[in-house]
Amino acid sequence: MKPTDYDKIVNPLLTWYASSGRDLPWRKTKDPYRIWLSEIMLQQTRVEAVKGYYDRFLTALPTVSDLAAAGEENILKLWEGLGYYSRVRYMQQAAILVTEEYEGALPADYAALLKLPGIGPYTAAAIASIAFSIPKAVVDGNVLRVITRLGEDGTDIADARFRRDMADMLDAIIPGDVPGTFNQAIMDLGAMVCTPNGIPKCEICPLARLCKAHASGTELSYPVKSSLKPRKIEKITVFIIHDGERVAIRKRPNHGLLAGMYEPVQTPGHLNEKAAVIFLESLPVDPLHVERIENAKHIFTHKEWHMIAYEVKIAAGSGDAAAGLIFTPLKETVSAYPIPSAYASYRRYLGI
Ligand code: SF4
Structure with a gap:
């Protein structure tokens, strides 16, 4: 397909979308806040997983101003299990800016949207086109897959210049009257028909x-894509310290991975039992029994945690709230503290 031929895709795509597009909660609104939230949640997360979170988040924080004013633990709790928590932190920073500079209404301007924290070209184009009918095309892996297959184009899609060229080409063909519909149509085609895994339909x-x-x-x-760097492996030893009623957790640092969330005690490296007991001596707890439990793995974008773990029983009511430890009743852990899904394998020990 020659670059000039791409405009031929517009009509068939719109016709197909009218009958076969996905019926999603955020497609029923033009509210820029709702569209913004859906786009942020959908980054790195499957549509089916997002639906429940989307409703719950909007029930708790129905407007940009509500998000701007929300407490950190409240927003982390609403995001708990979705992962990539920096998404919601940036979203709140942007909400504060929008409240201060735009009276709580997202700007109807692609360049202004792009300046907001956590909003990149794809999200800015999605909001601009769907909420404000601005003719700006979305470009991501789904779209590039469709386009490179259409044209049998073997250019590396990781190449920034190629992505810019494709964005320019799509901006030239996006229909001015229904740019949001066109973007949603190509998103759906990439997700449902011209699929990334397995044979396309x-x-x-x-x-x-x-x-x-x-x-x-x-x-x-x-598409052709230069291979990504392998993820870094981090070995970690996790300690589930409990007295049968309460479990010890602590707050993570306010910056970096999973910032500000809560975790069971953990330390870098895989400690054998002897080293684990020595490590526990540095904590204000008096173990009665230490037992190795199951291993777990969690995959982030750029790293993997390979966890080994010990269950550490302490006497009922013992354990000192020093060294940042919080002894939380097992039944309350899940409602009171945001715990990352990285620890999902230890759910039954943590009361989550
Ligand atoms: S689904 Fe098949 S025909 Fe359609 S764009 Fe993808 S590769 Fe081409």
Whole structure:
């Protein structure tokens, strides 16, 4: 497909979307705050997982000003389990700016949206086009997959210049009357038909007639992407310290990974039992029994935690709230503290 031919995709895409697009809660509104929230939640997270969080968040914080005024632990709690918590922290910083500078209403301007914390080109284009009908195309992995397959284009999609060129091309063809619909249509095609894993569903694709990769049977050769750096492995030893009624947790630092959330005691490295007992001597607890429990792994974008763990029983009512330890009743851990899903494997020990 020549660059000038891409405008041929517009009509078939819009027709297909009218009958086959996804019926999603955030598609029923033009409220920029709701569209913004959905786009932020959908980064790195599946649609099905987002739906419940979206409703719960909006019930608790229905406006930009509510988000701006919310307490940190409240927003982390509402985000708990979604991961990538910096998303909601940036969103709150942006909400504060929007409240101060735009009287609580997101600006109807792509460049102004782009200046807000946590809003990159994709999210700014999504909000601008869907909420404000500004003709700005979204470009992400889904869109680039569709476009490179259509044109059998073997350029590395990690190449910034190529992404800019594709953004310019899509900005030139996006229909001025329904830019949000076009963006949602290409998002849905990438998610449901021209899928990233496995064989794309070319037999139901509205663009099959135009697609060069489909004509050549080379769909799976695109997109071309230079390999990413392998994730860094971090070994961690986790200690579930409890007396049967209460479990020890502590607050993580206010910066860096999972900032400001709560964790069971942990330390870098995989400690054998002897080293674990020595480590416990540095804490204000008096272990009655230390036992190795199951291993766990959690994958972040750029790193993996490989966790080994010990269950540490202490006497009922013992344990000193020193060294930042909080002894929380097991039944209250989940309601009172934001605990990252990285510890999901230890859920039954933590009362979460
Ligand atoms: S025909 Fe197949 S490869 Fe081409 S855009 Fe459609 S789903 Fe993707």
